[in-house]
Amino acid sequence: MPFLPPGILFTLSIIARLTLLAGTILVPVHFLQSLFRISLPTYANILAVVFGVPLLVAANIFRLSLVERMDAVSRGAVRVPRVKGGWPGSFDLLLHLKKNFDSGYPGEAFLDIINQHGPIFNIRVLWINQLFTVQPEHIKAILATDFNSFEKGKRFHVIMESVLGTGVFNSDGEMWKFHRSMTRPFFSREKITHFDIFDRHADEAVALMKERMRAGYAIDFQDVMSRFTLDSATEFLFNKCVHSLSSGLPYPSPSPLSLSSSPSSPSFTPSTDADADTFARAFNEAQRATAQRARIGLTWPLWEMGRDATRGPMRVVNAYLEPILREGIERQRRAEVEGGVDKPGDEGEETLLDQLVRQTTDITVLKDEILNIMIAGRDTTASTLTFATYALAMYPNIMAKLRAEVMEKVGPTRRPTYDDVREMKYLRAFINETLRLFPSVPFNVRDSVNATTFPPTSANDKPVYIPARTSIAYSVFLMHRRTDLWGPDALEFDPDRFLDERLHKYLTPNPFIFLPFNAGPRICLGQQFAYNETSFMLIKLLQSFDAVTLDEASQPSDSRIPSSWSTVPGRQAIERFFPKIHLTMYAHKGLWVKMREVNN
Structure with missing residues (x-):
């Protein structure tokens, strides 16, 4: 097979998925026409697809959300707070984050979100969950204590495969x-x-x-x-x-x-x-x-x-x-x-x-x-x-x-x-x-293999629910600069913090704040x-x-x-x-x- 650029392959895959969804709608429509011996005009079939495909996608999104909500309740866990955008699919958030990534200071766009929603949040762009955390207990679970529940994942592999x-x-x-x-x-x-x-x-x-x-x-x-x-x-x-x-x-x-x-x-x-x-x-x-x-x-x-x-x-x-x-x-x-x-x-x-x-x-x-x-x-x-x-x-x-x-x-x-x-x-x-x-490496990412939970960060908190097959980004860059983890001088460059009493006050009891x-x-x-x-x-x-x-x-x-x-x-x-x-x-x-x- 001749080599095809990624964009062409991606477009073909989208067309194939839309065709499958269209078929999912047209097959029962044609069955009902045959059953009741009626014949709809061509434009009616087209309208059924045009309106049916988005409704089918929305129904599936709602179903998955309901399943996740029920699973979280059964585990005694809370769901990750969601950051809401102003545009459909929160596409404005994606553009804002991309602009910051291209021309802003690293992680700058996340700081206001962290201040408002806490150290873990969900940016649901185009109705796809993208979790983000700067909490050491969460990162510890991803990398160590719940290691088998997370992987680099297919999405990362596809992006990097042509080089790595x-x-x-x-x-x-x-x-x-x-x-x-x-x-x-x-x-x-x-x-x-x-x-x-x-x-x-x-x-x-x-x-x-x-x-x-x-x-x-x-x-x-x-x-x-x-x-x-x-x-x-x-x-x-x-x-x-x-x-x-x-x-x-x-x-x-x-x-x-x-x-x-x-x-x-x-x-x-x-x-x-x-x-x-x-x-x-x-x-x-x-x-x-x-x-x-x-x-x-x-x-x-x-x-x-x-x-x-x-x-x-x-x-x-x-x-x-x-x-x-x-x-x-x-x-x-x-x-x-x-x-x-x-x-x-x-x-x-x-x-x-x-x-x-x-x-x-x-x-x-x-x-x-x-x-x-x-x-x-x-x-x-x-x-x-x-x-x-x-x-x-x-x-x-x-x-x-x-x-x-x-x-x-x-x-x-x-x-x-x-x-x-x-x-x-x-x-x-x-x-x-x-x-x-x-x-x-200031930012990294993993995918959850199955549904799991992150541990609570205090005695009064509940575990945090993580859906299956969900991307979780984490930032040691932002975690390393948190004043609640490193002290009021966390943004200052001071090597002595690794030699004096601050080492024993902050890092020794919580080594996962430095990764x-x-x-x-x-x-x-x-x-x-x-x-x-x-x-x-x-x-x-x-x-x-x-x-x-x-x-x-x-x-x-x-x-x-x-x-x-x-x-x-x-x-x-x-x-x-x-x-x-x-x-x-x-x-x-x-x-x-x-x-x-x-x-x-």
């Missing part, structure tokens, strides 16, 4: 267990504490930053970190670094030397070239396309009527990856024929690919798993490093304190070790505070790897630079802070960069900074 396939982040049930079991052994302490890869790429990144700033230009720090983490991830996963750092850093837009493409602002033309830089840009574009689908929701195929937005980029990604995967498979086959142990990559370090090919030679399974881990290992750490450096620029006193710890524990030039990182308590607190206010890496059976496998990579890079930066300043003149004009933000309460009024979200949170059009180099 059936890898560990896009699968449920036995398929998820299979991918998780394949990957887990690789994230051993021996692997995540091996700093040679970090060292090579961190040195290259720091050298490029020094060169550019010595020439008098600001750098897009987000771009540098995206390249650093991509190079580190590709070498770590399959010993084939894409060398995205070596392709050159972008110049600020006011400069005539400004480059038109970077991970912060991709400019991608589909191609089948398999060179490393093209791979990196295609990889960015594929993720951007899936993020756009997630933002739009169920109707995303209508925005891809002419083409699948991921098809071109993924053709390039596959062209780069497949020879590497086939090489790994062939190396394993040779080892089996020779009766020995397969030899890892050229530099002698066993990679994830080397481990995976001992379990399967299915190239699709291998590609899916490699891409899933690469997205997790690259984007989340780049995001954390970007926001950490933003904090260094915003809070010079914190940078001075952090740099003093680096000088005390490591010194100005020595390469940090795992033991160094483990002993640096303020550095860990600084990273945790970055992840609290700017979590890499930068998720929790439960699906907790991030690479959590310690991410901490180590982030710590290593920050130490290298603080050994090389003793001051960071935001260079807003280099920031593209369409990514500067709107003046209207200055009157909004909370952090939004003091931010000096524009945070946006695709699969992860990022700085819109980059984070342009200058740094003062240390003369060691």
Whole structure:
């Protein structure tokens, strides 16, 4: 069958459903005509369908609502409060949320709703339940205590399948267990504490930053970190670094030397070239396309009527990856024929690919798993490093304190070790505070498998009823900023909250208020790897630079802070960069900074 764009397939599926509904109406109409030997004119049949289909849909919606109401009563539970829009199907709410997502501060549109309805509510857009919660007890149930009642779900899988396939982040049930079991052994302490890869790429990144700033230009720090983490991830996963750092850093837009493409602002033309830089840009574009689908929701195929937005980029990604995967498979086959142990990559370090090919030679399974881990290992750490450096620029006193710890524990030039990182308590607190206010994955979603309940949040409350096959979004971004959970200074950036009495007052008795890496059976496998990579890079930066300043003149004009933000309460009024979200949170059009180099 020839390839059809998602929009065409979606339209055909809608037509098929409407045809089925029309048939459901016309069959009994024709039966009654035959029974009573009457003949209705054609227009009467058309009117029966035109009015009958909406009535049939409305009757089904009412039936489901009644069933859910009765089930909630039988469980002694209350239903989630519904946010009512002014338009039919609450379509105005969808437009309001989309506008905020495109041009507002993350989660801003939800704050008034939370203040009015509480920490869980139902936005029923187009008569489809979409629950949203920022309550730690609810998120704990989703991720841990009632884990089997929730899954990533079919809707998420369909959106991500063209990029993530059936890898560990896009699968449920036995398929998820299979991918998780394949990957887990690789994230051993021996692997995540091996700093040679970090060292090579961190040195290259720091050298490029020094060169550019010595020439008098600001750098897009987000771009540098995206390249650093991509190079580190590709070498770590399959010993084939894409060398995205070596392709050159972008110049600020006011400069005539400004480059038109970077991970912060991709400019991608589909191609089948398999060179490393093209791979990196295609990889960015594929993720951007899936993020756009997630933002739009169920109707995303209508925005891809002419083409699948991921098809071109993924053709390039596959062209780069497949020879590497086939090489790994062939190396394993040779080892089996020779009766020995397969030899890892050229530099002698066993990679994830080397481990995976001992379990399967299915190239699709291998590609899916490699891409899933690469997205997790690259984007989340780049995001954390970007926001950490933003904090260094915003809070010079914190940078001075952090740099003093680096000088005390490591010194100005020595390469940090795992033991160094483990002993640096303020550095860990600084990273945790970055992840609290700017979590890499600020919003997430699950689908309920069967009807269930969330636990009551106080002795006087009732359980909250969750219907079957319902989408539940949750936000650690908003939960991490709740003053009732973190104290009156929750919106302030203060690493000491993870070291002083506030730790024992707020976090220790309720650990589910801090979830930068998720929790439960699906907790991030690479959590310690991410901490180590982030710590290593920050130490290298603080050994090389003793001051960071935001260079807003280099920031593209369409990514500067709107003046209207200055009157909004909370952090939004003091931010000096524009945070946006695709699969992860990022700085819109980059984070342009200058740094003062240390003369060691």
